[in-house]
Amino acid sequence: MSSDLRLEPVTPANLDAALALRVRPEQERLVSPVVKSLAEAYVHGDTAWPRLIFDGERTVGFVMAFFDITFHPDKAGDRPRSGLWRLLVDADRQGGGYGRFAVEQVCAEVRRRGGTRVTVTYVPGPDGPAEFYARLGFRPTGETSGDDAVAELELELEPELA
Template sequence: MPTSLQLREVTPDTFESAIGLRVRPDQEHLVAPVVKSLAEAYVHPGVAWPRLICDGDEVVGFLMAFFEIDWTGKGTDFRSGLWRLNIAADRQGRGYGRFAVRSVAAEIRRRGGTRLTVTWHPGTDGPEAFYLGLGFRPTGETSGGQTVGVLELD
């Protein structure tokens, strides 16, 4: 995995690179475009944590995380996790997704959390194998038709 990887905030200088990021055409139905994620971050201030995934000065991906949200709306199940992950079509398979998940896990740990939650579209064309390969396990729940997975953080 490249050693020059880092997460950066989306700024006016990086906005165009962020919204220009595209996943492969066969993945477009699996993840919202970055511009939608940024709009959601705007209307959910303090909840969404959008970040660019950069290899040196190059934007290679985007992630959006959340921390301690009320998952069920009942005040009894607070979760942190990965809300979105978009890796540029021509940059996939190079470890950027793994870096993103590990970075979110580190931020959750830094904030005192012990579990990372993620959702994915089920099926052979979805990212299930990627998440399972990182150690996520399905919880048996669904959210909006997506599989809910959890990674216990040690």
């Protein structure tokens, strides 16, 4: 992993690189392919925030956040949510800190938009990413979204705001 990590929007110039990203075969049931994520981003417009993860000039992964999805203030416990919708690090680049970097960038964007909590859903089970998210501070809420588990991370205030 280089010091030139960054997130960039998906554009016509990098679309093929985005679509070529693949997880390991045993992970395919855990995350949707980039093409599905981009279709969902198109349908959900401003709610979705799809980005490619770059290390220098190499595309190493994909992350998609969501911001303030519709909620019902009259429904007990319902509140706006922002967070991590998808995370995919290319099979030959996993374990290099790219996933952590992407989650940190999503957290920074949620904070920049005024959010104080980041939500993630994931496939539970022994091969799922629960431990990865737990190491980053996410805690299960006990909720589910379809068959996925839900976890949240409370964001700390920026040091200059504390």
